[in-house]
Amino acid sequence: MGHKTEEVRMAGGTARSGRRATSADVAREAGVSRSTVSFVLNGTKGQTIPEPTRQRVLEAAARLRYAPSAEARTLSRGRSDVVLLYQPPQLPMTADMGALVEFLAAEFAEAGLTAVTHPWSRKPDGDVLTAITPVAVIAWDLPDDAVTAMRHNGVRAVISLTAESDPVAQWIWGTRENGIARLQVERLLSAGHRRLGYARPHDARLAEASEMRLKALRQACAAHGLPAPVAVSIPGDGEGARPAADAVAAWRELVPAVTGVCAHDDVAALSVLAGLREHGLAAPADLAVIGAGDSPAARLAVPPLTMVAVDMLVTARHLVAAVTSLLDGRPVPAGPEVTQVIERHSV
Amino acid sequence: MGHKTEEVRMAGGTARSGRRATSADVAREAGVSRSTVSFVLNGTKGQTIPEPTRQRVLEAAARLRYAPSAEARTLSRGRSDVVLLYQPPQLPMTADMGALVEFLAAEFAEAGLTAVTHPWSRKPDGDVLTAITPVAVIAWDLPDDAVTAMRHNGVRAVISLTAESDPVAQWIWGTRENGIARLQVERLLSAGHRRLGYARPHDARLAEASEMRLKALRQACAAHGLPAPVAVSIPGDGEGARPAADAVAAWRELVPAVTGVCAHDDVAALSVLAGLREHGLAAPADLAVIGAGDSPAARLAVPPLTMVAVDMLVTARHLVAAVTSLLDGRPVPAGPEVTQVIERHSV
DNA sequence: CGAAATCACTAACGCGCGTTAGTGACGTCA
DNA sequence: TGACGTCACTAACGCGCGTTAGTGATTTCG
Numbered sequence: 001m002g003h004k005t006e007e008v009r010m011a012g013g014t015a016r017s018g019r020r021a022t023s024a025d026v027a028r029e030a031g032v033s034r035s036t037v038s039f040v041l042n043g044t045k046g047q048t049i050p051e052p053t054r055q056r057v058l059e060a061a062a063r064l065r066y067a068p069s070a071e072a073r074t075l076s077r078g079r080s081d082v083v084l085l086y087q088p089p090q091l092p093m094t095a096d097m098g099a100l101v102e103f104l105a106a107e108f109a110e111a112g113l114t115a116v117t118h119p120w121s122r123k124p125d126g127d128v129l130t131a132i133t134p135v136a137v138i139a140w141d142l143p144d145d146a147v148t149a150m151r152h153n154g155v156r157a158v159i160s161l162t163a164e165s166d167p168v169a170q171w172i173w174g175t176r177e178n179g180i181a182r183l184q185v186e187r188l189l190s191a192g193h194r195r196l197g198y199a200r201p202h203d204a205r206l207a208e209a210s211e212m213r214l215k216a217l218r219q220a221c222a223a224h225g226l227p228a229p230v231a232v233s234i235p236g237d238g239e240g241a242r243p244a245a246d247a248v249a250a251w252r253e254l255v256p257a258v259t260g261v262c263a264h265d266d267v268a269a270l271s272v273l274a275g276l277r278e279h280g281l282a283a284p285a286d287l288a289v290i291g292a293g294d295s296p297a298a299r300l301a302v303p304p305l306t307m308v309a310v311d312m313l314v315t316a317r318h319l320v321a322a323v324t325s326l327l328d329g330r331p332v333p334a335g336p337e338v339t340q341v342i343e344r345h346s347v
Numbered sequence: 348m349g350h351k352t353e354e355v356r357m358a359g360g361t362a363r364s365g366r367r368a369t370s371a372d373v374a375r376e377a378g379v380s381r382s383t384v385s386f387v388l389n390g391t392k393g394q395t396i397p398e399p400t401r402q403r404v405l406e407a408a409a410r411l412r413y414a415p416s417a418e419a420r421t422l423s424r425g426r427s428d429v430v431l432l433y434q435p436p437q438l439p440m441t442a443d444m445g446a447l448v449e450f451l452a453a454e455f456a457e458a459g460l461t462a463v464t465h466p467w468s469r470k471p472d473g474d475v476l477t478a479i480t481p482v483a484v485i486a487w488d489l490p491d492d493a494v495t496a497m498r499h500n501g502v503r504a505v506i507s508l509t510a511e512s513d514p515v516a517q518w519i520w521g522t523r524e525n526g527i528a529r530l531q532v533e534r535l536l537s538a539g540h541r542r543l544g545y546a547r548p549h550d551a552r553l554a555e556a557s558e559m560r561l562k563a564l565r566q567a568c569a570a571h572g573l574p575a576p577v578a579v580s581i582p583g584d585g586e587g588a589r590p591a592a593d594a595v596a597a598w599r600e601l602v603p604a605v606t607g608v609c610a611h612d613d614v615a616a617l618s619v620l621a622g623l624r625e626h627g628l629a630a631p632a633d634l635a636v637i638g639a640g641d642s643p644a645a646r647l648a649v650p651p652l653t654m655v656a657v658d659m660l661v662t663a664r665h666l667v668a669a670v671t672s673l674l675d676g677r678p679v680p681a682g683p684e685v686t687q688v689i690e691r692h693s694v
Numbered sequence: 695c696g697a698a699a700t701c702a703c704t705a706a707c708g709c710g711c712g713t714t715a716g717t718g719a720c721g722t723c724a
Numbered sequence: 725t726g727a728c729g730t731c732a733c734t735a736a737c738g739c740g741c742g743t744t745a746g747t748g749a750t751t752t753c754g
Contacts, residue, residue: 020500022740033704038742048701067500070480071418071427072740075709080418081478093448098440102466114478117464119449131428131461132479133417153367153414202643270647277649296549297644300617302624369710380734385712395731419710422739 021064029060037061041068079135079154083108083323084128085117088140089205093119094265096293096312103316111324129153136323138168141208157326159319162208168322171335173212176310179339181216182223183308184262184290189224191347193260193288196221197251198231199272201264213264230258234271244275248287260288260347266298269305273346283346290347304344311338368411376407384408388415426482426501430455430670431475434466435487436552441612443640443659450663458671476500483670485515488555504673506666509555515669518682520559523657526686528563529570530655531609531637536571538694540607540635543568544598545576546619548611557611564609577605581618591622595634607635607694613645616652620693630693637694651691658685 023041027034032053039047040057060066074080085104091097101117108115113135118128129137129150136157137150147158159168188196198217200210217229232247251258263269269291276282283289283303291298291307298305315338322332370388374381379400386394387404407413421427432451438444448464455462460482465475476484476497483504484497494505506515535543545564547557564576579594598605610616616638623629630636630650638645641656662685669679 024740034741035704035706035743036702039703042742044743047703050702053702065496065499067477067496069422069740070478071422072709073742075416075418075422075711075739076741076743078709078742089449092442093440093445094442095440098445098466101440101464102436102468105466105472106469109472109474114472114475115465116475116479117448117466118462119445119452119464121449122453125452125456125461127456128461128463130414131417132463149412149414152412267643267647270644274647295644296614297617297642300614300621302649371710381711382713382734382736383732386733389712391713394733397732400732416710419739420712422709422741423711423713425712425739 020069021066023066023068025064026057026061026066029064030056032057074133079156080133081112081114082132082134083113083115083136083138084132084134085115086128086137086139087117087119088124089121090140090208092203092205094293095295096310100312100316103313104319107316107320108323111320113323129155135327138319138323157323159322159326167332168319168335171318171322173216175335176315176338177212177216178219179337180292180308180310181213181220181262183339183341184292185217185220185224185226187290187306187308187341187347188260188262188288189226191260191284191288194226195254195256195258195260196226196229197258197261198229199247199261199263199268199289200231200233201268202234202271203267206264210264217262229262230254234268234275242278244271245278246275248272248275248279248281251287258287260290263289263291265293266291266295266305266307269307269346270297270301273301273303273305288347290341294342299344301346303346306344306347307342309340309342311340314338367416368413370413370415372411373404373408373413376411377403379404421480426503427480428459428461429479429481430460430462430483430485431479431481432462432464433475433484433486434464435471436468437487437555439550439552440466441640442642443657447659447663450660451666454663454667455670458667460670476502482674485666485670504670506669506673514679515666515682518665518669520563522682523662523685524559524563525566526684527639527655527657528560528567528609530686530688531639532564532567532571532573534637534653534655534688534694535607535609535635536573538607538631538635541573542601542603542605542607543573543576544605544608545578546594546608546610546615546636547578547580548615549581549618550614553611560611576609577601581615581622589625591618592625593622595619595622595626595628598634605634607637610636610638612640613638613642613652613654616654616693617644617648620648620650620652635694637688641689646691648693650693653691653694654689656687656689658687661685 023034023037027037030037036049036053037057038044040049040054041061070080085101105115116132118125134155137155138159139161141162142158142160147160150158160166161169161172163169185196198214214231221227221229230251232250234247235243251261261272263272269289272289273283276287281287289305291305294307294309298307314336318335325332370381370384374384377384383396383400384404385391387396387401388408432448452462463479465472481502484502485506486508488509489505489507494507497505507513508516508519510516532543545561561578568574568576577598579597581594582590598608608619610619616636619636620630623634628634636652638652638654641654645652645654661683665682672679
C-alpha cells in the first residue's frame with residue numbers, strides 16, 4: 001500500500017475550509033514547501049532564504065492568521081514551554097498569593113515560558129500532567145514516587161516545597177519563613193516584649209504551614225534567649241469573636257503573661273484584635289500584635305496592623321530563576337531576602 | 348526511499364532507556380501491537396479483547412508507568428480537554444476569586460475537562476493559546492477579532508464577560524451584579540435609608556467593574572423610586588484613612604444627606620468604616636454600610652460588616668454548565684440566583 | 695573550463711497517539 | 725463442504741510540526 005503522506009500539492013485554492021490554518025496551508029498559499037515555511041517562521045539558522053520568498057511566506061501566514069499548533073510543536077520538539085503551578089489547598093488563594101502568581105506569569109513569560117496554575121483541593125488531580133505535559137512543576141507536597149513519575153514523563157524541573165533536599169524549599173523555609181519569624185520576634189523584642197505568643201491561622205488548610213512557622217518562631221526566640229512562643233489556635237468558624245477572646249485570655253492569664261503576639265497572617269492578626277475588643281482591651285497597650293503578609297484589611301484595621309511583608313515580585317523572580325537554572329542544568333542561585341517590617345500601630 | 352515508520356518490532360528488550368514510556372513500549376512489553384494497547388486502554392467499543400490479553404496489556408502499562416502523551420492525543424483527536432481561565436487584571440485575585448477558581452477546577456474535572464488559569468496584567472499574553480490550545484476559554488474582555496481568531500484556531504467555546512451577546516456575560520451582569528445591587532439597596536431601604544451612596548473600590552484595576560456595579564445600583568434605586576446613588580471614590584494608596592474620611596464627609600454634607608452606603612467590595616466597606624472612625628463616628632448609627640463579597644476581614648471588622656455574599660460554588664457550577672453546553676452545541680441554561688444578605692451589624 | 699562550493703529549495707522521517715481497513719483463524723449454518 | 729460470520733488481532737494513515745538529508749541550479753575558484 002502506497003504511502004505518501006504529504007507534499008501532495010493541491011491543485012489550486014487556498015486553505016481547507018473551516019479548520020484552523022496549518023503550516024501546509026501557508027506553504028500552499030505562498031507557493032513553497034512546508035519546510036521553507038518552517039524555516040522562515042522559526043528563523044532556522046543555517047538556512048538561507050532570499051528576502052522575496054521570506055516576505056511571501058510571512059504575508060501568507062498573516063493572511064491565513066496562522067498560529068502554529070502547540071501540540072504538534074511540543075510533540076516534535078520533545079518538550080513544551082508550560083510551567084505548571086500545581087496550586088495546593090495548603091496555599092489558599094489570598095490577594096498576596098494572587099499577586100505572586102501574576103508576577104510569576106509575567107516573569108516566566110519574560111523567560112519564554114508560559115506559567116499556568118491548576119488548583120486542586122478535594123484530591124490531587126494528576127490528570128493535569130496528562131493534559132498539559134509541562135516542562136516544570138512547582139507544587140507543595142509531592143510524594144517521592146510522584147516526583148520520579150513526573151521526571152520520567154518529561155517534566156524537567158520539579159520543585160516540591162516540602163522536600164528537604166529541594167533548594168527552593170530550603171529557601172522558602174530557611175530564608176522566607178525564617179525571615180518572617182525573625183522580624184516578628186525582633187520587632188516585638190525591640191518594643192520590650194519578652195514573652196511571646198503565636199496566633200495560629202484560622203484556616204484549617206494552613207495547619208502544615210502553621211507548624212513550619214511555629215518552628216521558625218521557636219528558633220528566632222531561642223536565638224534571642226527568649227522562651228518558646230505560646231501557640232494558640234483561633235478557630236475562625238461561625239460568627240462573633242468569642243474564640244478569639246478565649247485565646248487572648250489564655251495569653252494574658254499566663255505567668256508571666258504573654259505581652260506580644262506574632263500572628264500567622266493578616267486574618268489571624270485581625271482575629272486577635274477582635275478578641276482584645278471583646279475584653280474591652282486594645283493593641284498595643286494591652287497586647288502587641290504583629291502580623292505577616294500585608295493586605296488592605298491590615299491597613300484598615302483598628303489599630304492599623306504592624307506587619308511583616310513579603311516582597312512577592314522578588315519572590316517571583318527568584319522562583320523563575322530557580323526553574324530556569326534547573327532547566328539549564330545550572331545550580332539554583334542563592335535566594336534573596338524578601339521580608340520587611342511595615343510599621344503601623346499595633347506594636 | 349523506503350518508508351516504514353512503525354511496527355518494526357525490536358528484537359527483544361523492554362522500553363527504550365531514559366525517555367518516557369510510549370504506547371509502543373507497552374505494546375512491546377505485552378507482546379501485542381500498538382493498536383491493541385490503544386483499544387484496551389481506551390476501552391474502544393466495537394473491539395473484542397479477551398481477558399488474558401487485556402490483563403497483559405494493563406500490567407505492562409502499569410509496570411512501565413505508562414501515561415499517554417497529551418500532545419499526541421489531542422493532536423490525533425483534534426481537540427484537547429483544557430479549559431483556559433484567562434484571568435484578567437480587571438478581576439484581581441481575592442480569597443473569593445480563589446475559591447471560585449478552585450471550585451471551577453473541581454467541577455470541570457467532574458465534567459472530564461481540565462481547568463487551568465493564566466493571569467496576565469501588563470499585556471494580554473496571547474502566547475498561552477499557542478502554548479495550550481484549549482477547547483474553551485473564559486476571559487474578561489476579548490476584542491472581536493481575538494474571539495474569531497480563537498474560534499478559528501480550534502477553541503470551541505469562548506466566553507467573554509464584556510460581550511453584549513454572550514449569555515454568560517448576560518448572567519453575570521444581569522443576575523449576579525444586579526442581585527448584589529438589588530439586595531444592597533433593598534437591605535438599606537428596609538432600614539429606612541432612602542438617600543444612598545456608592546463606595547467605589549480602591550483598586551484602580553476595578554474601574555470597569557465599578558462602572559457596571561454603579562449602573563446596576565442606579566437601576567435598583569430607580570426600581571424603588573429612590574434617587575441615584577452618590578458614587579465616591581476612596582483611593583486606597585498610602586497609609587491612613589484621610590481619603591476615606593473625606594468621602595464620608597462628602598456624603599454627610601449633602602442635603603439631604605446620604606445615610607446608607609453600598610460598598611463595592613469588602614475593602615471598600617472597610618475603608619468607609621475607617622473614614623467614619625476618623626470623624627469619631629460609627630456604623631450603623633451615623634452611616635449604614637453594606638458590602639459585597641464576604642471575607643474573614645469583613646466578619647472581624649468594627650462593627651462586623653453586613654454583606655451581600657455571592658455563592659461561588661453555585662457560580663462555578665453554572666459556568667461549567669455553560670461551557671459544557673456550548674461544547675455540546677446546546678443552548679446555555681438559565682443562570683441561578685447566587686446572592687444572599689449576610690446579616691451583621693453595620694446596617 | 696571543470697571541480698567545488700553555495701544557494702534555494704523540497705522530500706521525507708518521526709514525535710505518540712486514535713482509528714480504520716484489513717487479515718488470517720476459527721466456528722456456524724445450510 | 726462451502727459460504728459466511730465472528731474473533732483477535734495487526735498494518736498503516738494522518739494529526740501538524742521540526743528537522744535532516746538530499747537535489748538541481750547557480751556561482752566561485754584554481
